[in-house]
Amino acid sequence: MKRSLPWRLAFGALAVLSAASCAREVDIYYTASLDGKLDGCTCFGYPTAGLVKTARLLRARDRASSILLDAGDLYEAGPNVFLARELREAYGELGYDAVAAGEQDTSNGLEAFMADVRAGAFRAQNLEVDGAPIGSRSPLLLQKGGLRVLVMTLTGQESFDLYPKEFRARLRFEPPDVVIERSLASWPGVDFAVVLYHGGVATASRIASRHRGIAAVIVGHERKLIDGAAAGGALVYSPGEDGNRVGILRLRAPRFGAKRLENRFVLFDYLKDADDAAVRERVMRYNDYFVRTTGLERDVEASPGSGASGVFEFSYFYDPNCRSCIDFLGKTLPAVSRATSTLIRAHKRNIQDPAELTVLDAELAKRGLTEKAFPVVLAESAVLQGEGDIQARFEQLVRSGRQPSPAR
Numbered sequence: 582m583k584r585s586l587p588w589r590l591a592f593g594a595l596a597v598l599s600a601a602s603c604a605r606e607v608d609i610y611y612t613a614s615l616d617g618k619l620d621g622c623t624c625f626g627y628p629t630a631g632l633v634k635t636a637r638l639l640r641a642r643d644r645a646s647s648i649l650l651d652a653g654d655l656y657e658a659g660p661n662v663f664l665a666r667e668l669r670e671a672y673g674e675l676g677y678d679a680v681a682a683g684e685q686d687t688s689n690g691l692e693a694f695m696a697d698v699r700a701g702a703f704r705a706q707n708l709e710v711d712g713a714p715i716g717s718r719s720p721l722l723l724q725k726g727g728l729r730v731l732v733m734t735l736t737g738q739e740s741f742d743l744y745p746k747e748f749r750a751r752l753r754f755e756p757p758d759v760v761i762e763r764s765l766a767s768w769p770g771v772d773f774a775v776v777l778y779h780g781g782v783a784t785a786s787r788i789a790s791r792h793r794g795i796a797a798v799i800v801g802h803e804r805k806l807i808d809g810a811a812a813g814g815a816l817v818y819s820p821g822e823d824g825n826r827v828g829i830l831r832l833r834a835p836r837f838g839a840k841r842l843e844n845r846f847v848l849f850d851y852l853k854d855a856d857d858a859a860v861r862e863r864v865m866r867y868n869d870y871f872v873r874t875t876g877l878e879r880d881v882e883a884s885p886g887s888g889a890s891g892v893f894e895f896s897y898f899y900d901p902n903c904r905s906c907i908d909f910l911g912k913t914l915p916a917v918s919r920a921t922s923t924l925i926r927a928h929k930r931n932i933q934d935p936a937e938l939t940v941l942d943a944e945l946a947k948r949g950l951t952e953k954a955f956p957v958v959l960a961e962s963a964v965l966q967g968e969g970d971i972q973a974r975f976e977q978l979v980r981s982g983r984q985p986s987p988a989r
Contacts, residue, residue: 617657652801737780
């Protein structure tokens with residue numbers, strides 16, 4: 582005869598299972614070091630995804646049960662007000678809860694930076710510029726997924742070490758340890774406390790090891806990929822370089838048992854991953870502005886000066902957001918022109934235009950080739966693909982493929 586499970590035991594088992602299934606949890610999506618890459622690039626040896634790829638995932642997240650953070654260096658290192666505006670507005674649309682102030686985010690000048698701060702773009706509880714705070718001096722208390730998460734946003738003084746002393750004189754930093762202890766004391770009883778830190782990994786690790794009550798430190802600045810390095814009772818995370826990854830840190834607080842952190846990274850590929858439609862519109866608008874203001878809609882001609890002994894023409898398929906692509910036109914062409922005494926004409930084809938990609942695919946197919954990397958030099962006698970191939974072979978291609986200068 583079978584014996585039935587005692588009803589108290591059965592009820593208890595069901596209660597445990599129910600409690601486990603009702604564990605409270607929230608996902609922290611985090612990014613860092615985008616470095617102005619609104620669009621990505623297939624640049625040889627150093628491809629980047631760009632916000633145009635990562636934004637699709639960030640936009641699709643469940644905002645009711647997730648938090649979105651960035652550890653700083655949203656802007657590129659040089660001044661570019663138009664690009665900064667597109668990035669700032671895109672981040673606003675994506676619903677970032679906090680963006681730490683990085684040194685590159687001051688690249689348009691401190692006055693422009695403070696205007697961004699007043700618009701809510703950046704935070705740093707421990708930083709002042711000319712006596713004005715960078716957002717609120719208080720931490721963020723976010724209630725998501727049934728959890729109370731305290732987010733402290735800090736900027737490390739070490740991130741400005743290479744800046745001129747006149748620039749640094751306008752900045753005042755409060756020690757991170759002081760701000761963290763004050764924040765933790767002001768909000769006792771939260772489920773998780775997280776530090777969003779822009780600065781060195783060594784400093785971030787020290788912060789994590791010194792303060793009880795911190796669950797995680799998310800750090801940006803050095804562009805290192807760190808997946809939960811233990812530092813005292815906390816873990817340190819960093820999504821790496823150029824905004825190529827989105828980190829997703831799940832904070833779990835079951836009804837019974839210990840709290841848990843689970844982290845994973847999503848790596849994006851510029852050629853394989855789909856675009857975010859809204860960011861692609863921003864890319865096209867920025868590209869149009871960039872082309873109009875820099876003259877890149879015109880073909881480039883490099884002349885050695887007097888006495889050119891030949892002419893070399895080619896089609897150049899490039900991405901205007903690719904720094905090495907532009908450097909090739911501005912630096913490599915003139916240098917090779919002088920070295921070979923050749924007048925060089927580059928007919929530029931912007932691969933952001935789908936029609937130009939169709940032309941390239943057709944030209945490669947004629948030669949039995951496929952697309953491998955950008956930029957592409959397409960000449961009568963050869964095809965060079967990617968920065969490395971071009972740097973290694975372009976001068977020889979010019980020497981062997983140039984035509985005699987027309988008689989005057």
